[in-house]
Amino acid sequence: MPGLYLHVPFCVRRCLYCDFYIVPLGEGTLPKRLRDFRSLKHRGFLRALEAELRALPSAFRPETLYVGGGTPTELPLEDLQHLLQLIEDHVDLSKVREFTLEANPGTLDADMVDLIANSAVDRVSLGVQSFDNPTLEALGRIHNAEEARQSFHLLREAGIRNLGVDLLFALPQKNEKRDESTLQTNLEALAELSPEHVSWYSLEFEPGTAFTEMRDKGFLQEPDGEQADLEYRKIRNGLRELGYTQYELFSFTRKHPCDHNINYWRGGEFMGCGPSAHSHSHGARWSNPADLTLWTQAWLHGHPPETVKESLSPEAKARERLITELRLTRGISPATFAAETGFHPRELIPAELLAEWTRNNWLADHGDHLKLRPPAYLISDALFREIVPSL
């Protein structure tokens, strides 16, 4: 079930923990020259995107679509409308079962929500991150909790039936009480809003981010593993009580899991458009340049930009799929896995490791399915490290 990902690289500004490829375009009442610059960037992006969409293989019929970023809803209304139109014009949507648009509070208004509700988009993922104002400020977000609620209500009232909310945990430490109450605030907000989907990620200190620099200079403290573990347990329990089912390490749903993401984890094919977007097809992975100007110039000059390609051996591919598919709580079916990759999971995980992991209650191995057990969720990289190809 192939997917299509569109990367809209614009944001008002960069959040302090973010390491995605984005172009921060500034906020508020911009001087005219900057406003012009911004709209030129947007226009160039859309023209290049059109060229890239036209260049997709004619037989490509995605089953899932995901417009992410960046902040797609940072685009002015007419530009977003243009973008959605481009998709309808150049992508065969006949097979699409799920069309997600990422949106950020602080960039949505009634008109835009109206536009979204009346487009092919049927799922919106709202980047809330927290319902606690001091936390939002500490993360460098552009919105407050109230705006997040408003955005959610707007979307719901406009008739979007599949809404997801993104949240973060394991944030730089304040104090235990405060973290505890923030967690409660978030769970209460979810109870009140009742989104269909929740992605609740642990914050990672990525290289090159402001957070990592602040941590390294001692201005903020990364929470220790114990704290993260404690919060994670509370999140899993809290969401279960609210009627959510966990289907991936950090993904929970009341109705449908996100099929677009499941496709990534199951090693499926996908095409990526926009600067820095990755594609995976016919056993190869490639990525667009993480540079808006380069990417735009190339497409405007009528040829695809230079991509970074990577082709993996069948075994390396199987190993890669094993570590992503094990993220799914339902685990994998060894028979299906072997049929699709050519490798049985037992060939990829040494028997003594399999035995040890089972003994430690990290892995359930019932012959017809192989899955991580909750005690391994937060330390899964330690297991995956044993599975990845050796250099």
Place this chain on the structure above:
Amino acid sequence: MADRILEMTKTLEKRELMEQVLDDMDLERERGITIKAHPVSMLYEAKNGEKYQFNLIDTPGHVDFAYEVTRSLASCEGAILVVDAAQGVEAQTVANVMLAMNQNLTIIPVLNKIDLPNADVPGVCKQVEDLLAIPMEEAIMVSAKTGQGVEDVLEAIVKKVPPPTTDTTMGTRALVFDSYYDAFRGVVSYVRVFDGEISDKHKIRLMSTGKDFEVKEVGMFIPSMKKMKVLRAGETGYIIANIKESADMKIGDTVTRKDDLAKKPLPGFHEVHPMVFSGIYPVDGSDYEKLKHGLEKLSLNDAAFTYIAESSVALGFGFRCGFLGLLHMEIIQERLRREYELDIISTYPGVIYEIYLTNGEKVVIDNPIYLPDPTTIDRIEEPFLKATIICPNDDIGEMMNLIRDRRGEISHTETVDGNRLMLTCHIPLNEIVIDFYDKLKSISHGYASMDYEYEGYRANDLVKMDILVHGEPVDAFACIVHRDKAVGIGRNICKKLVDEIPRMQFAIAVQAAIGRNVIARETVPAFRKDVTSRCYGGDISRKRKLLENQKAGKKKMKMVGKVNIPQEAFMKILKSD
């Protein structure tokens, strides 16, 4: 000083003189010390109009390298004793003078650095007279920096040092006082010819093995190697023969000519025995042969360095190496890293213990893991040193504390001058192998000096301490310590290890134990979070690559039971603080 003499004799033009010409190893220049003895030949036209050929060997001063001095002195007729007019007599000065006196060498006393503002010429002269019984009336005042007095030194050599004597009835004899391995030319031997002459037309015989070789080239150091037609009696130079095996050339051996065989070999010198032992292991097991090759080559240059293959459960295959002291050990390790580009791990340094069993047998071990079952041991004896320490009066209290803390006893205190004392103490070698010298220097702000000699074995309440990681003893960390100090040392090692061992999914106990008795314990807490949070399109290959790299990094660690111990842990354990 040596540089200045080279300049005066026009062996080198001034512009050719780099700082410390004779210290040509990078390590030597960096540390400002001489490690290897350096021979050099030069011509000097004296004031009496005669031309003289001098052969100078610049020698190291550090106590670890006393054997280099011994070997050099055996090749000489006289010695220039250079005393720093600001620093005064140091402990190793005393030791080196004794060596020269034992060889019956003419000693020319020189006071150097008289240009320094804190030079104390009368005071230092008195020290030399009092401590070394060398009359200082004729001592030469020198400033190597300004060149003042250097010519007087050269004149004194002409006047005082006897010319080499030769005995034509003995056959050709040359003493090998150093050698090194050249990848292209094979073994290059540094020799002093005592009787007869050697040229590239000759066949030589090494007297200790009786093996014959064809001479390819002879030459002298002026100061770099220069080919000569012949090396004559009294001259110092080098011989290159078709010697391919490092092991064939023994330092201290006598070289003779096949057509003019010596009646008997020259008196060699005392074979030096390594005092400090440590295991050296390649970080990457596949470097074993490379390490072996490196050790072989280094041991050719260094008669005092020994090595023998051993294996460790924790570290795999490696070598037990013997060194004269800590500086010597550090230098060998550094040279392996630099000159042979090896990543190595070395184990806790130790000494040779003599173990007397209840059944009357005696066992000698240089590695704690071979300590016999404690129930069979009657007593363990450890090597003691007689150490001479010269220390400023102001620091004497702290110095005495340091000595006591290291289980030493002070037997004698003597006044050097108004400001300094000379302590004679008896101290276990094991207590000084790690950092005693550094401590001594830091207590005295660099002013104290130390020399030592081996004094024999004494019994003590010694025990073997094991370090266990997650229940598994790590043989590389095992050490023999005095029972009273075991808890302190054990706790220290455990604390350091805890900081170095990466967290795993389970808590890891790090323990120090004597037999079954755990005397110190620390815990590495379990890792609770090790996860990739978002893992979509582009994250997949990025995260996979990251995991691959981390996996590769883990391979470089040493696996003990279920726990990976990084190389740094092995290195940091050695550094005490």
